[in-house]
Amino acid sequence: MATHSFQAPKGTRDFYPSDLAVRRHIERAWRSASIDCGFDEVEGPTFEHLELYTAKSGEGIVNELFSFRRAGGENDYALRPEFTPTLARMVAARAGSLPVPVKWFAIPNMYRAERPQRGRLREFVQWNIDTCGVEGAATDLDVIACAILALERLGLTPKDVQVRLSHRVAIAQMLGALGVSAEKSADAMTLLDRRDKLKPEEFAQRAEALGLGAGGVARFDLAARATQPLAEPIAKLAANIGISPEAFAALDEVRAAADRAGILEWCSVDVGIVRGLAYYTGTVFEIHEISGAERAVAGGGRYDGLVELFGGPKMPACGFGMGDVVLANVLRDRKLLPDDGSALLPRPDAFVISAGGELAENELPRLVMQLRRAGLHVRTSAKATRNVGKLLGDAGKARARFAVILGTELAEGSVALKNLDASSQELVALADLGERLISSR
């Protein structure tokens, strides 16, 4: 067997305990924020029918898919590159019976057959928040507030990351003012979103064809660079870039909703955030580390046509996706993750030690199981040594809160209970031990 077979495939990860502790820490923030905000968790298959992606996402995404067919099977499948098609398919299938609004979250693994690079892997975890059935900026901001709640719980502040907001209607009106006709508006947005991937000449040529001459592109660039806090009046930005404030009226509703939700300071206007996917219809946003050095932490917006696109009824919808890779980079840069992820592992309540002797040796496995049955996290040593000093050292390395020492006092039904944080020690009756450990949590 080739040596590479003994390594994780390129762009995927082995999560040793200290690595997974970091991922679980992030997922706990995602999950608790989702639940507190009233979203219910869903999950779908890891792979879907290939057509679910090719038919709606265009040719472009096919090269980024891991696709396969079961030996002897008829259907082509693909590892999911995003959760939105699965979500839309699931909502569409039960649209008649689901309570409205549908408020769902998911934390699925995702797969992209791209070249791995900083912030982009071939397998990653992505938090998805979606709501279907309710229109209006208040719902958009409810979704965004959930993202902010999770980021707050991870220790981030508005000085670390900002939600950069725009609105499809505002962008369309601005593009109109720059010379793009209404029919070409969506194509212009897709082009602007893909700008960094195109050669300057190619971009200029395509922009011209859409009605965006060099002057228009320059003014769009000016607008895209003229970000400002969402709290500030949009007239200021409009004046700076020479476009009528009416073009940005849709953003006033977004500001009012952000204000009422108490998250205004987390939000900026950034009309350069156009989002590439054609299905966005209203508010669009990305969450970025404030220096702009990293890829987007999250991206989303309103896509009112989504459920219909996947075979369901017309249903307003809004959501976002947030991956674990960029977020962990941002947290690490801000020293919001420990150098050694082991510090995030659950601490043992007790480390049980036998000081030797038949009584202790027989009692130890019984006691360990009894304490575990009581819901306590209990460890013990597999070593042959009965040197209590050495074993206490192991208890410390295991980060146990208490050591329980089975010694000579066992004959009188007692054990030594050592508080490893306070370095204090006392005798406790065996019968009281479980309750004592639970109450000292």
Added chain:
Amino acid sequence: MATHSFQAPKGTRDFYPSDLAVRRHIERAWRSASIDCGFDEVEGPTFEHLELYTAKSGEGIVNELFSFRRAGGENDYALRPEFTPTLARMVAARAGSLPVPVKWFAIPNMYRAERPQRGRLREFVQWNIDTCGVEGAATDLDVIACAILALERLGLTPKDVQVRLSHRVAIAQMLGALGVSAEKSADAMTLLDRRDKLKPEEFAQRAEALGLGAGGVARFDLAARATQPLAEPIAKLAANIGISPEAFAALDEVRAAADRAGILEWCSVDVGIVRGLAYYTGTVFEIHEISGAERAVAGGGRYDGLVELFGGPKMPACGFGMGDVVLANVLRDRKLLPDDGSALLPRPDAFVISAGGELAENELPRLVMQLRRAGLHVRTSAKATRNVGKLLGDAGKARARFAVILGTELAEGSVALKNLDASSQELVALADLGERLISSR
């Protein structure tokens, strides 16, 4: 697009909130038992190099693999059909630096390209517990005790499921007594494990070639049927099947360890449990629903050669896998799962209602976010109605513990707090609301 594209692929599942709540309930029992027993969580890639499975698992498993190659790529991959090769690869890669014993658990998704049937799907979740570095029956039983702890937390008792134990040495000695030479012992075990998949004539022919004549097979069948509680002396079973008790000496150590761990009543001897995989070396076991009507809930044992097989040093090891599908069937049959999984979803702490008026309308989004920031699970209505009676009905449907009503008292800084379980109501100052809800949890 074909209609089937809008359905989950055959053998996979869409988990709507009430479905996922059931799965999470099972996973919580697995995870909490793992942690309480001192196992650390790990995870690997969802797909591995195809060779990781084909080189060590033989041709047989290849037909059950979902394999694929990235467009333009050189390597073949396969969705993981089991976690053990990933685990062994990860232990082998860091064998020099990992603390001994390695005690790991994982709850990965698994994939088998088989025909879906009761208890077997193409995508499922499997709890894995593994320990590497320590020999002896006490460690085997420590692993088994962890499985029992999880089953206990799910409401199962020794009257519902039994751990059916055997030991490779005992089986080999019994086969020896029946006429199988030591060299043919492993082949005979593989054959016996695959018995139900073979035609009777084919089985008889192969058994004969291994030294198991019709008489030997009949006595093996007698032994395999002669299960008994592990607590009872093995001499009784040996006498029943006419084999010297010395052949089963290895099981005495297993019994003593089960007794010390306090799980003897969960365990039976079943020398018919041979396990098909060649890498087992000592204790082997399966957990079965007591009537035997379902497939195995779990299977595992000692595989001391495993880490070496995947490129690491010699290291004793023991572990098991437990899938979610059969376990959920057993729990459902025993009425240990609610008919509607929604009952397992987290209950909202509060459902916030506006009785109308500008003050309430403006306060509601602010209050909702403030309570969520305090770690409370808070829901509200997206409906336009301000009919408090109707909205209280929605609060009840959402299973909220409290309703918070923003009414005329808001002008004096108070809200009505209605306990939906006790149907009592009181006025609470807005400033005290969060603390009041947290303390009443």
